Amino acid sequence: MPVVVVSDSSSRLQPEVRAQWDIREVPLHVLVDGVDLRDGIDDIPYDIHDRPKVTTAGATPAELVETYRQALADSDGAGVVAVHLSAALSSTYSAATMAAREFGPSVRVVNSRSAAMGVGFIALAAADCARSGGDIDAVEAAARSALTRSHVFLVVHRLDNLRRSGRIRTAASWLGTALALKPLLRLDVDGRLVLDQRIRTVGKAHAAMVERVAQVVGDRGADVVVHHVDNHDAADELGAALTRRLPQISSLTVADMGPLLSIHVGGGAVGVAVQVH
CATH class of the missing domain: 3.40.50.10170 (Rossmann fold)
Structure with missing residues (x-):
């Protein structure tokens, strides 16, 4: 066996x-x-x-x-x-x-x-x-x-869930003050959730996430899953943008983030998991 x-x-x-x-x-x-x-x-x-x-x-x-x-x-x-x-x-x-x-x-x-x-x-x-x-x-x-070929990016709509969960580095002092921030986050090489870019609007944050995914994929193939927390429309739009930007990807699906992760990132969050070939 x-x-x-x-x-x-x-x-x-x-x-x-x-x-x-x-x-x-x-x-x-x-x-x-x-x-x-x-x-x-x-x-x-x-x-x-x-x-x-x-x-x-x-x-x-x-x-x-x-x-x-x-x-x-x-x-x-x-x-x-x-x-x-x-x-x-x-x-x-x-x-x-x-x-x-x-x-x-x-x-x-x-x-x-x-x-x-x-x-x-x-x-x-x-x-x-x-x-x-x-x-x-x-x-x-x-x-x-x-x-080593796995990448995860995330945009949250609100910061209170992250504050409560403690799943983001306490050194990120911006978390306590930038109330209007719609940050682009990522998992770093140690699997920690860290700030990738400071962005003020959801639309710009999603656009930045598409570009970051494009950077890690480059000319290679990839499998992509767009995750969301009660935000299917935004996830569909993000998936369409990724398909246009990266026509070489092998597969792209949209799926909910699940209850466990949603508790930590809050409603409206959208994320992208990428496996580069």
Whole structure:
């Protein structure tokens, strides 16, 4: 049996895609009104990003151990490669490395240094290598190669969710004062959410995001997913602009950002995950 790939619900991989590539998923958690809701399993209110005092939590070591154990058994000992949400954004990676110790070298954990379909693209690259017969070393290497070609950009409509979440570097002093700012953000090489450009209007911020995507893609092919939080029209417009700007891209889809990430970035946010070939 081939190596089995595991990811988490931050990846935004659709159930049919996970089934096609036999990617296992560990749920992350949304905590609302004292209730623990599992992302991708339990029903989570569509307006969760607008609710006060909502928090998120990573996968637990126990959940990860159970998923890894089953995946390892299903691989007939070939091994497991786990690709998880950026360690700078979630406790899941540290919990995963703890859980993997139980299995020794048979379970490898990769810090995607990414989010949303940035994680998903890396998991898919690993799964493609596994399906082609790669051993655990090759599948891990495929994941690590893919993460160097993964880019994520984000434009938020409001800053209060980011302030509450603490997911952006505290050194960004502009966050506390520039109330009209519609910043263009990105995940840096360490998987941290950082300021890319200071921009005053949403339209200009989206245009700047198209240009930044064009810069990282260059003349190469790429797969692109446009994510949004309750802002499908803007995501569609952004997708059309990217298609015009980069006619060589292999695929472009529009998908919601999911409840877990939406809590941290707020309503109206639009982001782009890019996997360069």
